[in-house]
Amino acid sequence: MTVIEQTAGVEKREKSRAWGKLKKSRSALAGLAIILFFTLLAVAAPILPIPDPVATSWSAIRKAPSAAHWLGTDDLGRDILSRMIWGAQASLMAGIFSVAIAIIIGVPFGILAGYFGGWVDLVISRITEALLAMPFLIMAIALAAFLGPSLTNAMIAIGLSAMPIFVRLTRGQVLAVKQEDYVEGARSVGLGHLDIMVRYILPNVTAPIIVQATLTVATAIIAEASLSFLGLGQQPPAASWGSMLNVAKNFLSQAPWMAMWPGAAIFLVVIGFNLLGDGLRDALDPREH
């Protein structure tokens, strides 16, 4: 038996290979850079030489960007740059933690529903549909109101509201993957259900989940903004980009910079997550493109 055909590719470990592939994608690196930039700013907020984000100044109300206030001031005379940096914490956390909650709860339920089918699927899918029937934001508001106003509760509320999307997405993917011969092959070598779900199903359904996650991070950041506006998210005077944006909309004609900076920041972070998500999806796939 001398039929060893040549195959391209050198042996590499999984992690370094995925990272190597990610490094090659310029857009993914740009996304990663944007996210890292804002994350560093958020983490470094306490040690940066910036004014107190909640210090008001009656002499500097709604001032345009200047040497003293690089990004201008808001309606209470607070420094927008400082509030932007401190607000990054709240916004990024809201985005990432709420999506993490949604994935941690949603994906396992989706796998259970898709893998077992039958009444398990029936119960999970009907509940998911009931939850999906409620508009995302309304549900988040209701949950946040029920849990009480705080950033943590806002994140839980957003996470729970985003969860059904992940249940449904995962279930659909599992239904497709379940048909593959390798799943039947796993049964035929005597693997149990848990092994099959963790080692055969989950790794093969991650790509669309990652993409959905990056999109949901963006939605979650905006949802946190809406909850803050209603007083259900970040509590004043602490800042989040969303709450800044919501205040700013009252002064759009007098002080457009108040809306511009948080809007641009949300836009950038959302783009950053989307770019990174696309890159990750390709990098995590062992097949070449």
Next chain:
Amino acid sequence: MTDMPVLSVRNLTTSFRADGGWKSVVRNVSFDVAAGETVAIVGESGSGKSVTSLSIMRLLAEGSSRIEGDIRLNGRNLLALSEKEMRGVRGNEVAMIFQEPMTSLNPIFTIGRQISEVLTRHKGMSQSEARAETIRMLERVRIPNAASRFDEYPHQFSGGMRQRVMIAMALASRPKLLIADEPTTALDVTIQGQILELIKSLQEEENMAVLFITHDMGVVAEIADRTVVMFRGDAVEAGLTEEIFHRGAHPYTRALLSAVPKLGSMAGEENPLRFPVVDTATGITVQPAASEHSVVQHSPILEVRNLVTRFPIRSGLFNRQTGSVHAVENVSFDLRQGETLSLVGESGCGKSTTGRSIMRLIEPTSGEIQLDGFNVRTLGTLELQRMRKSIQMIFQDPFSSLNPRMTVGQAIAEPFLKHKMGTVRQARDKTADLLEKVGLSAAVMNRYPHEFSGGQRQRIAIARALSLDPKVIVADESVSALDVSIKAQVCNLLLDLQESLDLAFLFISHDMAVVERVSHRVAVMYLGEIVEIGPRAAVFENPQHPYTKKLMAAVPVPDPARRGLRRGISNDELKSPVRPLDYRPPERQYREVSAGHLVQVA
């Protein structure tokens, strides 16, 4: 003008954009097709045969592909035409039929509408004229009750019937050239025979030129006047089909031909026989020694008695059971250690369900299965997992049978570790050993399945199945998806492994020629039942059941001398094993023809 070829291809080179440069996948291919003539382009996957046909039709994406050379249809240079002019050629002067009849018709329009659209568009017919012509076309492709089926949708037709519809649609505009790209590959062998007959007789009636693309040497011998052999983008040999078959000069042609299983080539042989191995560089043939392996003295490792598997069909508002698919009906057989029993039959005959029922991947309805001391049907979850050490499966499609997220090493070691048969280090050694056994290098352990070709993946799947040291292997169409030369190699590998490890194979296949080569015994299945079972020589040389005879008659014979013969294959469709709830399967009687050779008589 009579001697001018319909299609003339000169120095065709097709390249695709890859990694910033151009990579040629077809190089310098030249051939002619005259009116009333059939030219076959034959080659294995990646040989460029389909790209050649797509280049002629100019169906490749512009921008990412480049076609050079000269393609003339009745003297007109197709490469010089504008895209708009080309649309007038496609489906009008040149028609094409594809491999997959299940997906090449639009499911939301009736077949009548799809065919008459060709006529109204290309021939400017009125609706009523087109309808009349369409019905005439459907009759010509031998679709029974053509007029009444005009308003039916594609899903109401079987695969073979859909391919007839596709042919009717292709021929509706009376093309001068028909390009058939693997038109029978997805069809059952009896249906394949019907479609080939149909293409031949329609060609005679219309004096049409046919360019036939296939990987199957048997089909080539049946249909082609001349043959072009392609290998990795080059036309390595071209000539009259007889010449190619009998005096093929290129080593690759010889390798291809010697790998083709021929029905009837095993006459007088007792045991399975390996395929001859031909070096594709030198053309030197090595005929492997016949297997000395004898299985007579062993006792059965697998005993199946009266196995029945039915699937409920539910319908209506309350999802009540309204009938059953009788997939496996009263099947009994034994399998001895070291023996290969083949289950043959066409799609839907229940051969795969039988294999899966024995492994309890599907729950059987009734019957008794004794496997290596296990009473399979009564096992609980844990015992069932233990039982899986004794019986393993190799699947058909090597592209979907390996988890793309696991390395080859992980995939092979996993069952071994799961069943706690040794340490991680032992698993590693075992994996290396198995990889060597199946003809791969132990160094490939850290690679992923996508880095391998179909044949290599099938070897990996075999290694994985062997990692539990099973006694029985269910090989479900395990070589069907592979190219002929690879198929021969994998069959040889299976025979090697059987000899060295004393494995029992339940070899499930629709390919009679391969079955003849590898089996000790054969069981022919039809509509869920075994209609004939016995030693290979007895079944193949003295078939008794009419279905067995029909199946063997339909297998394409790779002998061009038989091309003129019309086999008069009937237009029967495969029957369905769907039965109403109150159906009672009839009691079957078997007659013993010779020792161990049983035939269903009533």
